[in-house]
Amino acid sequence: MNEINFDKSPDGLIPAVIQDAETGKVLMLGYMNREAYDKTVAENVVTFFSRSKQRLWTKGETSNNFLHVENLLVDCDGDTLLVKARPAGPTCHTGADTCFEEVNRGQGQFLNYLQGVIHDRKMNPSDKSYTASLFGRGVNKIAQKVGEEAVELVIEAKDDNDDLFKGEAADLLFHFLVLLEQKNLDLDDIVAVLKGRHAK
Template sequence: MDTQLNFDKSPDGLLPAVIQDAETGKVLMLGYMNREAYDKTKAEGIVTFFSRSKQRLWTKGETSSNFLHVRQMLVDCDGDTLLIKAKPDGPTCHTGDDTCFQEVNGGKGQFLNYLQGIIHDRKQNPTENSYTNSLFKRGVNKIAQKVGEEAVELVIEAKDDNDDLFRGEAADLLFHFLVLLEQKNMDLDDIIAVLQQRHAKQ
């Protein structure tokens, strides 16, 4: 990554750094980094900027404790902008808002895409003692049967008042549904597209 970054592109040696929530995909804020701030961020795993107003390094959360924990750092094609995917400890904006754009930072649906990628990798690169691989070995009929069983178990739990068990069965159903999609060579986006088409007709 170091060879791709070009701090000399900016007269003041500062590059914009877009901060995105690693779980929700929401853009949290925009800051600026010089080489020193970048190196500190990379070394410590906590986002540090160069404050243009304070004219010094500034670790986000140093006074509020709402730190931004780095999950991934990406460089754009021109080597002059950073995208940092991070996990926030709390509200990102100094106003107390979740983001500096006055958006609510909610929804973890992006994790499904990550999980889908793991399932795809398991199919392409089988791992010994992997439960996911054991499902693929059993074939589409057995996977579909497992989805049906999980659906029935979810219905049963829906009739009771144990929220933890209900959430667990819902997670089981969703996981096995993703495995079935992979077995059918389909993407979750294919299903979402159908929902979008139906929504557009309403």
């Protein structure tokens, strides 16, 4: 991680952009001095320096809507912090999900994480890994599994059991990602096709 330079600012404060670690939504902007940063790192809960109260302020200290830290990134100039966090509730004091009045939803970023796991199973196979066993059987077997899961999803769609339907949908999506990896393609490649069609 880059070094943070608190001395760049006359008041020793740097902006800290808070981003939901799962959805990617920007939740709020606050400021940290070195003491607030050290407390954030030590406790894994976001603490700011309040410019209005002139003291340390842990987000959620009155509402219990804490921001639990997942990752801290420093920009290339060392004077801005990106905090990826898991919010324990609405972030804004107004009760909104974010301070920008956006709805904080969408777990799409997890698919990118899952792609990374699948890629690792391919490059570092293990006898205990179901995913690695699929790669070991080749593209025909993986494609067959995608077809089987698609049929099972269609069957469940005709019934009224949402839990079973969601389970089959998850199975189909997982095996589709495995097939993409086998074909050395990325989910972004498919999204690009969809975006191209949408633009027409």
